[in-house]
Amino acid sequence: MTVHYERAGPVAVIRVDRPERRNAIDNATAERLGEAWERFDEDEDALVGVLTGSEGTFSAGADLKAMDLQDRPEGWLGFTRTRVSKPTIAAIEGHCVAGGLEMALWCDLRVASESATFGCFERRFGVPLVDGGTQRLPHIVGLGRALELILTGRELDPETAKEWGLVNRLAEEGEALDTAVELGEVIAGFPQETVRTDRQAVYDGLGTTLERGLSVEGWHGSRAMETAREGADRFAGGEGRSGEGVPDEE
Structure with missing residues (x-):
C-alpha cells in the first residue's frame, strides 16, 4: 500500500509511503489518498486528520517519471478539490514541494520540522499548479509572497515559512508528526x-x-x-x- 490510514486516539494519520520516489504521487497513490480522506470523514471516532509522508519526507508532489495523474473531479492528487468536515493538519519533514506543497495548503494547519523545505519547484519544468496552490497560497501568506513563490520557484526554509504564516508550528527534526498529533488532540478535546x-x-x-x-x-x-x-x-x-x-x- 502506498497510503496508510492509522489511528492515534481521536487523530487519524494518513501517511504517503513511497520513500523511493520522495513520496511523489502517481495515479494509484492519488486514488488511495482520496479513499483515505473519505474514510476519515466517515470515521466518527476520528476528530482530526493528519497528513504526512514516510521516512523524513512529506512529498515531492506529482511523480513526473510516471506522469500518469488524471484530472479527476476530486483533483489531480486525489483530494485537493474536496473538503472534509473535520480539521486537518499537515505534519511536514523534508521536502514539501510542488504538489506536496499544494497538499499541505489543503490542510487547515501545518506543522514543520527544522528539516522542512518548501517551494514551487515545478516552476523549473513548466508544470502548472493545478491542485489549489494558486488559490490557497495567497489566502495563507498574502498575494505578494504567494506570487514570489509561484513565479520564482524559490526555496523557503521553515523559519521563514513560519514568519510568513505558511507554517503554524515548528518542531525539531523527526518530531513534526508527534507535534501535529498533540495539536490534533488539543483540538479534539473541544466541543x-x-x-x-x-x-x-x-x-x-x-x-x-x-x-x-x-x-x-x-x-x-x-x-x-x-x-x-x-x-x-x-x-x-x-x-x-x-x-x-x-x-x-x-
Missing part, C-alpha cells in the same frame, strides 16, 4: 460541533463581502447554540475559571 461550524464558516466566507460573510457566520453559529448553552452552564458551574483549559501557544 466538536462548534469546532466544525466555526471552521466551515471561515471557508464559506472566503472571497465574499463582509455583509455576506457575517450572514454565513450567523447561520453556522446558530447550528451550535445548544452546544453553546451547555458550555455556558459548565462555565456558570465553575469550569474554566482563571484560564483553565486554554492551551499554550506552543
